[in-house]
Amino acid sequence: MTFFFKTSLLLGGAMLLLSGCSEEQPEAKAPRPIKSVVAQVRPLGETVTQIGEVKPRYETPLSFRINGQLLTRVENGTAVKSGDILASIDKTPSRNNLLTAQADLATAQSGYDLAQTTADRNRELFAKNIIPRAQMQEADANLQSARARVDSARAALANAQETLSYTDLKAPRDGIISAVGANEGQVVAAGQMVVTLISDRERDAVFDIPEKLMNARLEAPPVEVRLISDPAVIASGKVREVTPSADPVTRTFRVKVALDDQGNNMQFGAAVVGTITLSPKPLVQLPASALTSNKGNPAVLVYDSATHKLAYKAVTVERFDERDLFISNGLANGDIVATAGVSKLRDGVEVRLESEGK
Structure with missing residues (x-):
């Protein structure tokens, strides 16, 4: 009996404890x-980045206008000023042509002087009715022909002088010789590249861009250009030229960016990375x-x-x-x-x- 009573008390206490636990709410999770x-x-x-290279703005292959034997030329890498002589060919043939033209002019001038004297005398004689009109007109015609021969001889002399000047190849602007195409003693033809002159101050950064960027206004924003070998060297530039057609092999468009004075710190041919921000919206x-x-x-x-x-x-x-x-x-x-x-x-x-x- 005592055991049964104790057991009932224990069961009752357990039930009370369970009922108390069931009334407690679970703790809510924090957000x-x-x-x-x-x-x-x-x-x-x-923001678009593209790899390119530094090139001179002006790269001009220079050649003689006439044929001749090359006597002298400057070496590759030479810095030159505008008007400096870069190369010379044998002047002997051109000098001989000049002497011939001078002699022809002297002959034509003598003929003109004689025709002038004859025409003046015939006019005086015709005024005194000593010679017929036809003789006077013939003298005037001879004078006009002599004047034309003088004009022709003067033009030939000017051409000979001009041709003699073509024996010296002069620099059209300041720059550096970047390539040579002939050696001393070689006979060069008119139009054959002898030296190539590049501008040493004005530089371009040249990039080949994909077609998808062609619709953007490339001309408006500035372009930041950094040397890949030394990112601390930075220049700014503006797009100055975009090719109107794509390269048939790469299908890219060539863009030339004119660099500011900081671009002079970049060597020709150096690899650069250009950064540009397009079409803000x-x-x-x-x-x-x-x-x-x-x-x-x-x-x-x-x-x-x-x-x-x-x-x-x-x-x-x-x-x-x-x-x-x-x-x-x-x-x-x-x-x-x-x-x-x-x-x-x-x-x-x-x-x-x-x-x-x-």
């Missing part, structure tokens, strides 16, 4: 903290980790400060880069966007911002 950024609509352009820049999908469409999770809950918001992605994405539609200034762990978050879940604390 999950999230990382976030505040959306800001700003004019942002696409109103965009929101977000970390790439903020992007998720909702029903197969790109979306982000936006925090509602009133309800402390997240909600999907469909967005239009303009473009990506290595770290960020750029939204053109779907977000407004001030929207708070979750940026981490979005694959584990859902629409309607209650969260708190890390900046708010517990």
Whole structure:
């Protein structure tokens, strides 16, 4: 009897304890903290980088206008000034032609003087009725012919003098000799490259860009150019020339960027990287980790400060880069966007911002 009573008391106590536990409410989970950024609509352009090389703005192959034997020329790498003689050919044939032209002019001038004297005398005789009109007219015709021969001889003399000047090849501008195409003693033809002159001050950065960039306004924004071998060497430039047609092999378009004075610190042929920002438009820049999908469409999770809950918001992605994405539609200034762990978050879940604390 005593055992039964004790057992009943124990069972009753256990029941009371269980009933007390069942009345306690489970502890609610604290809202999950999230990382976030505040959306800001700003004019942002696409940053494009391209590898190119430094080239002289002017690169001029120079040649003689006449044939001849090359006597002298400057060496490759020589710095020259405008008007300096770069090469010379044998002047003997041109000098002989000049002497012949001078002699022809002297002969023509003597014939003209004689024709002038004869014409003047015949006019006086005709005025005294000593000679017929026909004789006077013949003398005037001979004078006109003699004048034409003098004009022709003078033109021939000018050509001979000009041809003699062609025996010296002169620099059209300041620069550096970058290539030679003939050696002393060689007989060169008219038009054959003897030396190549490049401008030593004005430099271009030359890039081959893909077709998709041709629709952008390349002429407007400045281009930042850095040396690949030394990124501390920086120059700025403007696009000055874009080829109108693509290269038949690479299908790229050649773009030449005129560099400022800082470009003089870059050697010809050096590899450079050019950076340009194209077509600014109103965009929101977000970390790439903020992007998720909702029903197969790109979306982000936006925090509602009133309800402390997240909600999907469909967005239009303009473009990506290595770290960020750029939204053109779907977000407004001030929207708070979750940026981490979005694959584990859902629409309607209650969260708190890390900046708010517990």
